[in-house]
Amino acid sequence: MSALILIELNGSDVSANTRAAITAALNLSDSLDALVLTNDASNASSVSALAGINTVKMIVDDALEHANVEVASRLIADVMNDYSFLVAGSSTFSKNILPRVGALLDVQPISDVCEIKSKNTFVRPLYAGNVMATVETSDETIVMTVRATAFEHSGDGGSASVETISASMPSANSEFISLQESVSERPELTTAERIVSGGRGLGSKENFALIEQLADKLDAAIGASRAAVDAGFISNDYQVGQTGKVVAPKLYLAVGISGAIQHLAGMKDSQVIVVINNDPDAPMSRMADLVWQVDLFDALNELNAYQV
């Protein structure tokens, strides 16, 4: 009943959501291996340092630098003969690949697991997290992604052995062209302790700079509502909500966000929620621990000028 963790790397670092997947998988099996698809064999070092991993299985090939999903899913499916569970942290990386692995294995994957009740029973969100379902799978092999906000992020301190799997690369009918990375000096949205999030109330891309200024002051990540993204104030990878990212920071400071249910779904588990808005009836305000009912520009200017 071994479990395989699909490792997602950010550069050479293991992603936070992968660390959540390890914590989750330890509820399923006490024998965890990790699978790394990479073009760089030296990436084994950060993975073998993960606590809780027995063996790191490396598939190393130049073709895996920006691996095609067609190739990655085939390679993963072939490794799964030896395992009962495949677990990855929820992200665009895993959501792209794992369902295709599921199809190749004739398995129905389980998305966004938030709680593990038993080896075949899990809790996952429906309807943007407004409904939580307890589901039981009858598949012999279980494929799942887990919410990074629902499990502790496991640390380092392990010394897993490293095994290189020689695999011939399946043919691919697609190719990588380029990656336009959102470069930010700020904390990463899904793992940040503090988030300053802006909505349509900001009114323009230029005004969104006030949010950035406040985020820098608080050493916070920047978030946005879908309305702010649709209005072009900021790019989609900052979107918090059902169709964006799910976050649960210590502090979520929402500025000019009315609070559509799709947005609330993405941040309702935040420890402290602060709402700055001039509309006392906005759904967002009911979620707040602290409300400042004020013109948001007055508030942002005062906050940005305040000497902490």
Next chain:
Amino acid sequence: MKIIIPVKRVLDPYTQARVNKQTQQVDLTNAKMAMNPFCEIAVEEALTLKESGSASETIAVSIGTDKTVDTLRTALAMGVDRAIFIKTDSELDLQPLHVAKILANIIKREEAELVIMGKQAVDNDNNQTGQMLSGLIDYSLGTFISKFDLSDDASSVEIGREIDSGIETRKLNLPAIVTVDLRLNEPRYASLPNIMKARSKPLETIELSSLGIDTSPRIKILSVEESGTKDRASKQVSSAEELFTELNQMGVL
């Protein structure tokens, strides 16, 4: 080039989902239903390709009970050429693997080279069906796309993918499946004359049982509960100083 657009009928996304405690299901009786918003974006993209002369035919496909026809009529009213209705006898709990197998059957039958579909349905939020379908029929796959540029000879497509770290650009050779994200386009509304016209467009009904696909559930829902958003005891503040003082006391700065 034929395009297939799978569409799903879901609870209207602006309606709060309510759980029926007796049945342990989300209560859809008399609920307002709509086409999944991501499916609308998929339909729009297919129509744009048809209008530019790149596509020969656009075909919407949906699976469900008789009420599902409403969603197909919406797609026809938006402008797709014809619809295929896979009819189920009752509200079957079809899971993405089943849906992917059914769609695979239709795509092979129609010899469609391109499938455009939503990245997720806003009821079950699985975000799986397109990926699974691509695995079953070995089409190239582009998920979460916000850009779609077909090559002049219609043999490949350059896509922009919305991924966690930014935008990834890839080239897919056809046949391909793409799943669409929010920013790809703004779906059109069906005009009244087009709604009328949609009534006479071809809609083929296929009994699911005639396809010979195993639809026994792999996943059983044991229970559901509303987790909604809990109101908090909101405390009013009225200055930056007051706010920072509170946040310091809470230990979150």
